[in-house]
Amino acid sequence: MKTALIMEGGAMRGMFTCGVMDVLMENGIAFDGAAGISAGAVFGCNFKSEQIGRPVRYNKKYCRDPRYCSIRSWLKTGDLYGADFCYRELPDVLDPFDRNAFARNPMAFWVGATDVDTGKCVYHLCTDGGETDMRWFRASASMPAVSRPVRIDGHRYLDGGIADAVPYAYMEQLGYDRNVIILTQPGGYRKKAGSPSVLKLFLRRYPGICEAMQHRHEMYNRQMDELDRREAEKRALILRPPEDLRIGHTEKNPAELERVYRVGRKEAEKRLAEIRQWLRNDSRPDREGA
DSSP states (O other): OOEEEEEOOOGGGHHHHHHHHHHHHHTTOOOSEEEEETHHHHTTHHHHTTOTTHHHHHHHHHTTOTTTBOHHHHHHHSOSBOHHIIIIIIIIIISOOOHHHHHHOOSEEEEEEEETTTOOEEEEEEOSOSHHHHHHHHHHTOOTTSSOOEEETTEEEEEGGGTOSSTHHHHHHTTOOEEEEEOSSOTTOOOOOOOHHHHHHHHTTOHHHHHHHHTHHHHHHHHHHHHHHHHHTTSOEEEOOSSOOOOOTTOOOHHHHHHHHHHHHHHHHHTHHHHHHHHTTOOSOOTTTO
């Protein structure tokens, strides 16, 4: 049996994921592997570095800083979320990312990004939290139309969620068969098709990405149907918000970020005994957590 923590993206809906992660870490719950997409990658990496509270802390502190996320940054650099600030100054200086702890933790950590030319999701195993891993974190979370493609080893990448919203199938292929999956939309949510004209306007230089974006809602909805079946058949344990989180992609209100983080904590605390039982592959009641 191999266990994995699998994290969907969703921009600042990812504060829900942060709340879940912190409760898991506080209770000593570990996994053999983990995979994150988009916000699930840039926030989820803190699970491997064992930094409780870090992503919600820096998001609340810098959410109104134009260097972090702003139209000014987009117009000046081509990135809504400032690449130098988010992936150098913040993790190196302002709120250090613990690369030593990240490297020491034996848990395998995978992130996915979408190849601009093929429209397919490519996965990278992050090992040390160094420069290459940071580029993959950035690529995984680079939203189309408001981010420049990230160049890595001769390829260009954007948001992993374009091609693979929740990387459960990838992790299953690697042999992870006892998985906890964190979603950031409530049960029953399904994505609607985007506007083809808007997609072509912003992504006309990247036909592979444009094609993937046109079918993104189909991919997402198919995955949600499959995850519902896995949950019903007890093939995965899924945590999701109890209702729509009602938070913007670029939320600037620290109180709202804290609110969504608290929703995640509450959901994880409520299901903590169930999570423990699931990870030890045990259907008996958990007396300790009862």
